[in-house]
Amino acid sequence: MRVGLTYDMRDDYRGTGLPEEALAEFDSAETIAELETTLRRLGLDVDRIGHVRHLAQRLVAGDRWDFVFNIAEGLKGRAREAQVPALLEAYDIPYVFSDPLVMSVTLDKAVAKRLVRDHGVPTAPFVVLESAAEVAAVDFPYPVFAKPVAEGTGKGCTAASRCASPAELRRTLRRLLARYDQPVIVEPFLPGREFTVGIVGTGAEAKVLAVMEIALRPGAEAGVYSYENKEQCESRVAYGLAQDGEARQAGETALAAYRALGCRDAGRVDLRSDAAGVPQFLEVNPVAGLHPTHSDLPILAGLAGINYDQLLGRIVAACLARTGLDQAPVVTRRAAAGRAA
Ligand SMILES: Nc1ncnc2c1ncn2[C@@H]1O[C@H](COP(=O)(O)OP(=O)(O)OP(=O)(O)O)[C@@H](O)[C@H]1O
Ligand SMILES: [Mg+2]
Numbered sequence: 001m002r003v004g005l006t007y008d009m010r011d012d013y014r015g016t017g018l019p020e021e022a023l024a025e026f027d028s029a030e031t032i033a034e035l036e037t038t039l040r041r042l043g044l045d046v047d048r049i050g051h052v053r054h055l056a057q058r059l060v061a062g063d064r065w066d067f068v069f070n071i072a073e074g075l076k077g078r079a080r081e082a083q084v085p086a087l088l089e090a091y092d093i094p095y096v097f098s099d100p101l102v103m104s105v106t107l108d109k110a111v112a113k114r115l116v117r118d119h120g121v122p123t124a125p126f127v128v129l130e131s132a133a134e135v136a137a138v139d140f141p142y143p144v145f146a147k148p149v150a151e152g153t154g155k156g157c158t159a160a161s162r163c164a165s166p167a168e169l170r171r172t173l174r175r176l177l178a179r180y181d182q183p184v185i186v187e188p189f190l191p192g193r194e195f196t197v198g199i200v201g202t203g204a205e206a207k208v209l210a211v212m213e214i215a216l217r218p219g220a221e222a223g224v225y226s227y228e229n230k231e232q233c234e235s236r237v238a239y240g241l242a243q244d245g246e247a248r249q250a251g252e253t254a255l256a257a258y259r260a261l262g263c264r265d266a267g268r269v270d271l272r273s274d275a276a277g278v279p280q281f282l283e284v285n286p287v288a289g290l291h292p293t294h295s296d297l298p299i300l301a302g303l304a305g306i307n308y309d310q311l312l313g314r315i316v317a318a319c320l321a322r323t324g325l326d327q328a329p330v331v332t333r334r335a336a337a338g339r340a341a
Helices: 029-041 052-060 080-090 100-107 109-118 132-137 166-180 227-231 245-261 296-303 308-323 330-340
Strands: 002-006 045-050 067-070 127-129 144-148 184-188 194-200 207-216 237-241 266-273 279-285
Touching: 002 029, 002 052, 029 045, 029 308, 045 052, 052 080, 067 080, 067 308, 080 100, 100 109, 100 245, 100 279, 109 184, 109 245, 109 279, 127 132, 132 166, 144 166, 166 184, 194 245, 194 296, 194 308, 207 245, 207 296, 237 296, 245 266, 245 279, 266 296, 266 308, 296 308
Parallel strands: 002 045, 002 067
Antiparallel strands: 127 184, 144 184, 194 207, 194 266, 207 237, 266 279
8 A cells, every 4th residue: 555654854944944942843853764664664665755845735736645645734824733634635535543633623732622621521621811800710729730821742741831820821921922932821839740642543432542640750750741841751751661550541532532622543642630630631642642752652652561552553544544544445446546547
């Protein structure tokens, strides 16, 4: 099967004047290379495409694929993660992972929380603030936690995100609003254990791979699984499988959120427990990082005895089963694609 690979690689944007932090969410050359070799080992004929504009050029030039493995995060706009999936749908090309609507609603943490809350999934209350003058809108007790409403990779999540008073929150808001140029979501600070849950499959077929607990080592930035801690995770973070009652509850909540949002093929849900030890939904990552040793999903799969090849194999199998591509003879699909073009 011919598989296209879409991604945003840091190197493709170097020299464009974008600051290093803007590139943080993008993939390293190493991740793409690992992904490519592994998909080849799985018997797929991999064709590197690149980011959304590369994809657009290739589509217009008439190139087609049996399906696309998409890990592009997008560069601009609130729907940036939706751009590649939307373009692929316009050309009727199946792809791995979630559709444009899911990509958009999950990038905005407040929208995602509203939707999961509507499905009865436990998630902390929150407000979205656009200026430091709005702190009076916070109608839950301090301490609170403030972060940009639509970023990833721990961007804007630092020790200063935990604010013990309205005055502290005002300071943090000013800094976050100026730096990230988008509203800030404020929630109660959740003081309990932190979990991230890996999920593979779609809808009723979706299953929890494993629940991983994230514990910070001495020397880490305290209390937050922040950008700095993530970048230096090898020395700062202790990852372990968690299988006790609270962890199982985290797994169930994660799966309920994943299904409520309509995520597909695979994803990772982040949770943190409240003071009563009840895991609360923080966010879902429908395009979870896939660096074999540095990203949470491969790390947690590894802890559960699922190696990188097997993880990617399961993700691809989930996509093929969902789209029916595992049934259709490849030649037929190519002919159909040819007719449509
Ligand atoms: N309400 C909260 N209370 C306590 N800590 C929080 C809260 N919200 C976020 N955090 C901390 O900040 C970290 C990053 O938050 P979150 O997962 O929402 O952001 P992210 O940058 O999108 O993450 P990712 O890198 O997974 O994309 C969490 O893993 C957690 O340690
Ligand atoms: Mg997270």
